[in-house]
Amino acid sequence: MDRKITVLDVREMLRAKQEPFQVIMSTVATLGPADVFELHATFRPDPLIRVLGKQGFHAAVVQETEDHFIVQFYKEDIDIPVFHLDNRGLEPPQPMVRTLAFLDGHEGMKTGELALEIWNERVPAFLLPELEERGFSYEIQDEDHGTVRVRIRRAG
Known part of the structure; x- marks a missing residue:
């Protein structure tokens, strides 16, 4: 099974007070069943973690700096x-x-x-x-x- 990590960095959108939800969901729609979605954000996106959790995604969160969170979403349990x-x-x-x-x-x-x-x-x-x-x-x-x-x- 081919696997890939799809990376989306929305930190600049968030700093510009833009809403990245549609871009995020469009990206998620392109994922294969074994793919990982890696999101870079300025905060821990707990609401998004809950939304994608309802779609069967698990999340791993790593905080790189005070305003840089990396969240990986994947379906493997x-x-x-x-x-x-x-x-x-x-x-x-x-x-x-x-x-x-x-x-x-x-x-x-x-x-x-x-x-x-x-x-x-x-x-x-x-x-x-x-x-x-x-x-x-x-x-x-x-x-x-x-x-x-x-x-x-x-x-x-």
Whole structure:
């Protein structure tokens, strides 16, 4: 199953006091069943999380700065929110650097309140011992068409 992350940044619209709801819903309408919708906003959009939740979407929220929230919406059901990083197309060591930076930089990963799923072109052999050393567990799923999914969680 082909997967993609569709990114929409509405921060400038919000700062200009414009209403991004129609643009957001138009973007959501283009998603495939395994796709992830990544929204960048100036605040945590709880009303939108509720609206899309009624349509079967789960949400993972990461706060980058005081006025930069990244919310990923996806339909796969899991017991805790999952943030997705698409590392396909990046040259080594960028997938590993990017993954470790996310793990180190987000409190939800440290507390176990958030999981991370990375999409790589191959099993990240050098990353796996690093994850174990940092106290993370992982599951690997090879999708046979150039995508390896690695789901990472705080161990225990």
